[in-house]
Amino acid sequence: MASLAQAPASRWIQPNTANGSKIWGIRGGIGFSIWPNGVETGDKDDGGPRGLIRVGREVNGKFYLINFIAIEPIVDGRIEFSEISPSTVDDRWGKLFWTSDSQAADAYNPNLAKGVISHPDPAKPEVEQLTLYLFMEQFLHKANPYLKISIRSDRPDELCLEIFNKPNSAKMDRCALTATMGNYSRLRQLHLNDEVVDSRKLYNDYKGIDFIEKQSYPADKFLKTVDGSLIAIATPNESSAELASWPNTKAYADRAGWRYRVPIKLTQYWRKDAGNYDPSLELRVNGRAKYWAVASRDPNAYVDIPGGPAFENFELREKYSSGQKFYFGITTKSAEELLK
Known part of the structure; x- marks a missing residue:
């Protein structure tokens, strides 16, 4: 677990063009990335499966891939799978994902958001939270969900995943988040x-x-x-x-x-x-x-x-x-x- 005495700059892992980091995470805890970026230390950006959140954990200073999280919305009883639903850009398997620091800035942008650091609990001013939004292509059955993803410094083992939908989304019966691996x-x-x-x-x-x-x-x-x-x-x-x-x-x-x-x-x-x-x-x-x-x-x-x-x-x-x-x-x- 990361010490609360650490400076914020050393606690959080954020995309950084200067050092090549393409991960959001917390030292000694959980982290994640999106295609085409690997989450594991030493990974090459070789494409890999699209339409998945790559979730890992830092152990002894190295990040390891542990699992993938897929998004599976259901509309009128019909399910789609983010990792195999075809992209409308190139018709290949896997929806394109992108990130933003703002819920409003949802236009496709291949540049990675840095994430916003805040203090979510007034009763615990020492606690910090790293937050960003994950957007994706609209699904074929017209579901259009997006996620708010956050990590708290007092809960370094877990991601908080909140599900929302854009105004043009079809009504979803359910939007499952599934750990697939x-x-x-x-x-x-x-x-x-x-x-x-x-x-x-x-x-x-x-x-x-x-x-x-x-x-x-x-x-x-x-x-x-x-x-x-x-x-x-x-x-x-x-x-x-x-x-x-x-x-x-x-x-x-x-x-x-x-x-x-x-x-x-x-x-x-x-x-x-x-x-x-x-x-x-x-x-x-x-x-x-x-x-x-x-x-x-x-x-x-x-x-x-x-x-x-x-x-x-x-x-x-x-x-x-x-x-x-x-x-x-x-x-x-x-x-x-x-x-x-």
């Missing part, structure tokens, strides 16, 4: 208030190349933190050494991008403020037994996830309302520690 961290344990759901048991004997989905979990199954927040927690079932291990075959060498590179094990979670949620709120997960291979139908393009099926998409779903907030966290804390 749980397989990278081999998330296999879903912590609820009465059980820990194990993906290997839930998807027992599944060997296919597709996603598999069983059920969702209503809000009354969520755990609660000491302040009453509802929280859904996903963890690996392996040690950091086991996560870093990788089969010694050519097939796995060719897919080494899936190998876990972070030197520590991390917990991921979604959180909702106490009392600030709709009765429709639910947790949804799906799983995979094999690593994603860009929708190929050739079974030879896939390799098994070491250790068995893991959760891939991990999200909260809730009826849409303008300004609704979701918090996504990446932390060194265990599930038990998060509840204290």
Whole structure:
């Protein structure tokens, strides 16, 4: 956790043409970037998947990619996926994203916003917050959402994601924010208030190349933190050494991008403020037994996830309302520690 005694200039990570930074984040905590910029230290800007927020964490002075967050609006029961919905600019997969320091300045601009630092809590003047807006192309079904993204210095493990819509947007039934890459961290344990759901048991004997989905979990199954927040927690079932291990075959060498590179094990979670949620709120997960291979139908393009099926998409779903907030966290804390 970043010390509150640190100077603001050293606490925050912001895009900077002088030093080449293309990340928004906080020292020792969470950070994110957007296409074509990588979030991992040493990443080259090679394009990569569009239409995704790349979320990482700083560990021992280096940033590591941990997950992607996709935007999935539903209009009249029809869902679109920001990472595969075609761009109206070049018809390629993935909506174009851009950022702004102002909610009003929403015209496309490839230059990265710096983010605005404020003091959000008069009762805690030492607390700072980094905030910016993320805009995107309108979807084919005419949904036109945008996000306000912020990080607080007293909560360096999490992003606050608020969803809004432009005036020309079709009415959205729901606008899900989904963490799409749980397989990278081999998330296999879903912590609820009465059980820990194990993906290997839930998807027992599944060997296919597709996603598999069983059920969702209503809000009354969520755990609660000491302040009453509802929280859904996903963890690996392996040690950091086991996560870093990788089969010694050519097939796995060719897919080494899936190998876990972070030197520590991390917990991921979604959180909702106490009392600030709709009765429709639910947790949804799906799983995979094999690593994603860009929708190929050739079974030879896939390799098994070491250790068995893991959760891939991990999200909260809730009826849409303008300004609704979701918090996504990446932390060194265990599930038990998060509840204290």
